[in-house]
Amino acid sequence: MPNVGSFDVSLKRSNDIRADIAVNPGNYRMLTGDRPTGRLHLGHYFGSIMNRVAMQNAGVPTMILIADYQVITDRDTTANIQDNVYNMVMDYIAAGIDPDKTPIYIHSAVPACNQLMLPFLSLVSEAELQRNPTVKAEMEASGHELTGLLLTYPVHQACDILFCKANIVPVGKDQLPHIELTRQIARRFNKRYAKVFPEPDGILSDAIEIPGLDGRKMSKSYGNSIMLSATAEETAKLIKKSQTDSDRNITFDPENRPGVSALLTTAALCTGRKEVEIAEEIGMGGGGALKKYVTESVNEFLAPHRERRAELAKDMDYIKDVLHEGNKKANEIAEATLNEVREAMGMVY
Structure with a gap:
């Protein structure tokens, strides 16, 4: 270095x-x-x-x-x-x-x-x-x-x-x-x-370093990545399988809650919001509510990309x-x- x-x-x-x-x-x-x-x-x-x-x-x-x-x-x-x-x-x-x-x-x-x-x-x-x-x-x-x-x-x-x-x-x-x-x-x-x-x-x-769905760096080799070419359904399945924890209160704490925090960062990047703001909004909704929010955020963000990509794939x-x-x-x-x-x-x- x-x-x-x-x-x-x-x-x-x-x-x-x-x-x-x-x-x-x-x-x-x-x-x-x-x-x-x-x-x-x-x-x-x-x-x-x-x-x-x-x-x-x-x-x-x-x-x-x-x-x-x-x-x-x-x-x-x-x-x-x-x-x-x-x-x-x-x-x-x-x-x-x-x-x-x-x-x-x-x-x-x-x-x-x-x-x-x-x-x-x-x-x-x-x-x-x-x-x-x-x-x-x-x-x-x-x-x-x-x-x-x-x-x-x-x-x-x-x-x-x-x-x-x-x-x-x-x-x-x-x-x-x-x-x-x-x-x-x-x-x-x-x-x-x-x-x-x-x-x-x-x-x-x-x-910033983009975290994967398991809290580690997003990488193809780790299998923790959301591909730009993935369908909305594939994205939903991948997010659903991601690791969170047993605490229902959603907080942004990358060191102690890497899985939850990685999902919050993914949603923040796709929505332009802050992780802490999203965490406070979900509150006691738990991992299920967090994953639902992240899935909707990612799929909405990628929708125009996927539409353009589908047209390109035809030619x-x-x-x-x-x-x-x-x-x-x-x-x-x-x-x-x-x-x-x-x-x-x-x-x-």
Whole structure:
């Protein structure tokens, strides 16, 4: 983790950029994305997608990466990956991403971006890669040995960011080391060869950590997520099965009542109300009344998304066209950047 001093510097820089974006959105290019390891859920929406839509609508040029190659950094299979990708695109568009403004593209479809790995790997040491806390955390979480792909994961991310010369990347605090390594790679390349790349900044997310239905972080692997693609009936069943406790008086107490508090936070996010206010309203109604309120809140919030998504699902040719156009745009950018890199390195023959 970054030390407190460096975090404070990063936070101040992030806040300054946010303020400037409101005035000069065209001065920035944002790269963001997800790994297609499953369906997107409410945690993704409130944690990142909502902010992407806001940035797009503010006029910030944005590119969204679906990082299919990165699925195999910590998994032995690519089962269901195509289905996951198509569903991801539907959720992005249903949530407000406009593919005419914001290209959505696939990692494996942009070879020139991945080719940047070779010169970039020459700019980092093994010790720097070994120190990266995210690599260690991913390895421990997956239970896998440290593969070459996982070890070089931060360099892949540098390629993803720098190929399109993105200068801002939305991140959580734990991802700041990735941004710092990307900045170092850009700086070292520019110094060794020629100035080609910007040094990007992390835009720190101001979203709270979205709890799952069991009080832990919302995660596909925990099975505690409300998927954006779930039906109203599926959502109701999932909420009904969630853990509460025997105290009928509903209170917001994340430490001592994680299940009850997670449900209150879910309802608060979907209604724009405060958890304490909702808890006081339900009072002695108990877990049943709480779950009923949460179910209604979530289903009402997701109804427009589900309606748009259902329409998109009827036209898979359009979804594939969105990806083809996004891939085409990303390839044009990547080829231009790779040509600059070759020229800077004297590798034009």
